[in-house]
Amino acid sequence: MLVSAPASGQGKTSVTAALARWHTKQGRRVRVFKTGPDFLDPMVLERASGTPAYQLDLWMCGEADVRQRLFDAAGACDLILVEGVMGLFDGDPSSADLAQELGLPVMTVIDGSAMAQTFGAVACGMASYRKKLSMYGVAANRVGSDYHAKLLKESLPASLHWLGALPRDEALVLPERHLGLIAAAELDDIDARLDALANAWSQHASTELPTPTRFKEQHIDPVPMQLHKQRIAIARDAAFCFIYQANLDLLSEAGAELRFFSPLAGDSLPECDAVWLPGGYPELHLSTLSARRDLHKALRDHRDADKPILAECGGLLFGLESLADRDGNEAPMAGLLAGRAVMQSRLAALGMQSVELPEGKLRGHTFHYARAWIDEKPLAHAANPNNGPCQEAVYRDRGLTASFVHLYFPSNPLAAQRLFLP
Structure with a gap:
């Protein structure tokens, strides 16, 4: 799944990290990627999944590079998560472009802290904005209570799966500085934070996953060895x-x-x-x-x-x-x-x-x-x-x-x- 949102700051990294750690705890082999050129989010996602997190960007990396990395990951794991960048349709190329080009089902993370049934309206708008995009489900962030989560879940149409929620809790916040998240290696309690995210996710998590996506192997020339013993x-x-x-x-x-x-x-x-x-x-x-x-x-x-x-x-x-x-x-x-x-x-x-x-x-x-x-x-x-x-x-x-x-x-x-x- 590609994990995206209506905008930055909705909680994509927290939800992706919670998903990665939770599914890893269930015994699944998880690989996580990050859309765009970001360095900091992948550090957290690597720690959450236990495997290196690579960048996917149709322009910077190139389509062949992106497709080959997904093909290699598909042969080695049970679940691939791709965290989007900014809002789903923001940028050129956008997270939506990546999902559509590669056939990735999309999960939308929505900050539900200040809404109830309007949550479903936002989700429907995201799902219908581009017809060829496969919107699979929705997750909520910063939920106030179990009852609040219930209201958000019930606001969704049957065509959109409810995939889970994270509560509004300062203990689950990943700290930031001017360039974004604080690097995972600087946080002594990063594993405790990730475990707390996974445990919080388990309260409302859905075990249902989308239909598997197939990737074709790409023909990429081997890297010439010009740096032998350099x-x-x-x-x-x-x-x-x-x-x-x-x-x-x-x-x-x-x-x-x-x-x-x-x-x-x-x-x-x-x-x-x-x-x-x-x-x-x-x-x-x-x-x-x-x-x-x-x-x-x-x-x-x-x-x-x-x-x-x-x-x-x-x-x-x-x-x-x-x-x-x-x-x-x-x-x-x-x-x-x-x-x-x-x-x-x-x-x-x-x-x-x-x-x-x-x-x-x-x-x-x-x-x-x-x-x-x-x-x-x-x-x-x-x-x-x-x-x-x-x-x-x-x-x-x-x-x-x-x-x-x-x-x-x-x-x-x-x-x-x-x-x-x-």
Whole structure:
């Protein structure tokens, strides 16, 4: 099922996580995907299901990539859940486009906290808005009582299945910060929260599932092994946590040896041929990252030796001369690129991105609250496929490639590999 909603903030992630953990507890093998380029929701969904959560996006990933991942999952599990993005019909392509293209039955999650029988009217409107979309059922979030759940359930027509509900309870809320949910690894009680969601779901859960969907295997060329024995050091901790599992898979399939290190934990830069500084939350760890002068020097030496470094979004911010948080606290950073950045309360950029580099064209997305002043001439500018205002600059200094764009490596496996080659 694709789990969607009339709008953001209705509780899609909570319901998807509750479903995944509840069905897992029933002994079913569950795989969960996330529509769109989001990093944070998949971290929660991976923890809920016990398996990696991959992204599905018809534009960023491509239809063949999406279909093959679903085909592979279908052969290994009993239930596939796909969490949608924003409202069901929002965006281009939208969650509805994905569901219709792939034949996925849709569950709509509706915040029922301030309604009763109107719940059924909203559900009917969602179900009838696009005729070729298969709306299977409805779930409620933030229900006040068993009686309230009963009213919501009885408001649905026979054609829409009642699939369950979550109560209005602060103990079930997944905490958030400015980019979305707090990363699952930062929550010491994440498993207790997920178990509580599953237990709450069980009070009103339906065991009925839609008719199985069939997926055809796609012909996708194997990843060429251009990175054989190439050692790639990858920063990974709470400051550098925005990493697509599909990107790691591609690097491994291409023959690379992945060496993870934590700047926050004081790890030195591993012996490596290339470095990847992913996105994340460097602004939340200014003092620790600023104090890592040994790492700053090691990264500058790596750049000066004309060895590859890919710095994405938070990695770019760490690579500048200084970074200030939203309270105005400013600290020196690694100094890989001349410039400074500040975090602001307003969203600075959001949207899909396509960028033509000397290595080839790659797709990805941008989403950040930082404003940067960089004293370098851009190598290229990304384009937004929906003609949106976000067109991120890409900078290059010797082997360093830096940008606010989060790249999806499988969108062009050859080009992605070339970023890590001298």
